[in-house]
Amino acid sequence: MRSMAEPVLQLRALSKAYQVGGRPLPVLKSLDLDVHQGEFTSIMGSSGSGKSTLLNVLGLLDRYDSGTYHLGGVLAKDLSERRAAQLRNRMLGFVFQAFHLIPYKNAWENVALPLTYQRVHRKERYRRAMAVLERVELADRADHLPGELSGGQKQRVAIARALVSEPTLILADEPTGALDSATSHLIIDLLEEVADEGRTVVVVTHEPDIAERTRRIVRLHDGVIADDRLIPRRERSTPPVDATEAAR
């Protein structure tokens, strides 16, 4: 699995602390991590272990204090505002627990949003957004507002939005946290397909059965990587929840 190719993301002795009441509160403590292209990785850990903080750093949404983070071979440190925004726009796709769709925009407009920051014309945006919506099987809901969609549909729209600019790395923070387990597995199926296509997917989750569906589980404990293991590849399937349980 670990190829000799350059990893999509590489952390070396990465540390981050929050200032709380004037004193530093270390949250990420000297992390080393390599993730390669096409890997489908989950990050687990108890609440407060630093999962979201790590994901924000990976997503160039937050700074880190020391160590290095290379994204696609580029050192992501002290990036200018403009450069960081550009990298987020071109290389990264975000999926959130709360979906974060814009309520007054319909599905395809939400999906097309990253393209507006690339100055893609409206017609082309529509074409590309529709193609991705087709991919998540929601083309027939393209004109629906988020309020008219179910939770699972919203998250599929959000995934379509993360995919529309064809990023290298998809970062998902508890993407199934707000969904029932059957829907959760549909979402994981989708992310698995995305990874199979060669994109790198990192999912933060605290649900073991979701983590088990990925290929690699990184366990954070108190800001340190406590465990990092690969899961042998299984037959791909979209079984109902109890079937998954039974197969274990």
Next chain:
Amino acid sequence: MILDLGAEVLAVLRRNPLRTVLTAFGVCWGLLMLILLLGFGEGLEAVAVKNFARSSTNSVFFWGGRTTMPYKGYRSGRRIAFRMADFEAASQVPGIDQIAARVQLGGWRSGNIVTVGTESGSYNVMGEMPEYFDITPVVWEGGRFLNVLDLEEQRKVAVIGTSVKEELFRGKDPLGQAINIQGVHFIVVGVLRSSRGDERGDRENSTIHIPLSTFQKAFNMEDRIGWILLTARPEIAAGAMEDRVRSVFMERHGVHPKDVNAIRGWNAQEEMERIANLFLGIRWFVWFVGAATLLSGVVGVSNIMLVIVRERTKEIGLRRALGATRMTVVIQIVSEALILTLLAGWVGLMGGVALVEGVAAWLGPDHELVGSPRVDASAALIALVVLVAAGVFSGLLPARRAARIHPVEALRSE
């Protein structure tokens, strides 16, 4: 890109139509007021300027005053009265175009009972020279004006204002009829109407003009005159002409050269400057009121944009995560404020123009008080520029707030 932004902004504003409309109302009202004030101010000013333009803009009037300084053995407080010799002397001053002497029966602004049959009324009765009507342009309604022969032969003829005709003749033709002024009968030979719409025009319409020579003889005035009126040649300023002629009078009457009140004078140049200053003041006031109203509209827009920014914290955080820079966010918020202000202002502007035009059409052309109210292009343009500035201004504070939103904080999912 601009179209995208526009569509996006409209979608945001449509989400809460009532709030948008209420906010927009402030700006709309501000601009409406500004345009109304400017429109009617314009009309008023046009009337004043037109009234003024009809009387010669380079005319100068003189009348006698009182000395305030002793000079050449004369005591202070001496009354200066003009006689025909003063008129002759003034006529020799170079630079004069037209010059006329006149005198009023009973003195300045005193009415005189004039009767025609059983009708009677109180009017100004003036002894006049033909040149008077070159200095104060009037509109002829019939007959002729006084001429040189009337003066030479001291004919008992009169030219009457249109109000005199209406009141004393009641619609009958006055030409050839006699009017009785203090027991002396004069035959009406002409009727005139002032081309001014103001109080001076009213006075002109209630005036009876008779030949100066006839007047002086009939009313025992010897060769006394009340006023000397003149116009300067175009190349000479009225103010300069006034000084030049006054010094001749001072010399003749033994008045101290600094004693300006001894010879009273008026010139159109000063009057014009006074009117110009008055309207400049009015204009500043109008802009001040309009700008203040607009400013309160701006504060309203700014406030509502702050609320919108707070409501959309998550959305702004999300946009940052998806590739928007702080600058993009600032541009978006400022554009939203700008579009809201522009739309509202545009409605106010159009409403104001429509109202002004509507009232103008309803009043008919050249209403005597407000003239033809109108919004000139430059005022509308300036209003539009002010509007754009106001829009940008009202967006700045909310945009600053929006730019400070940190995506991580905004997207935290509790």
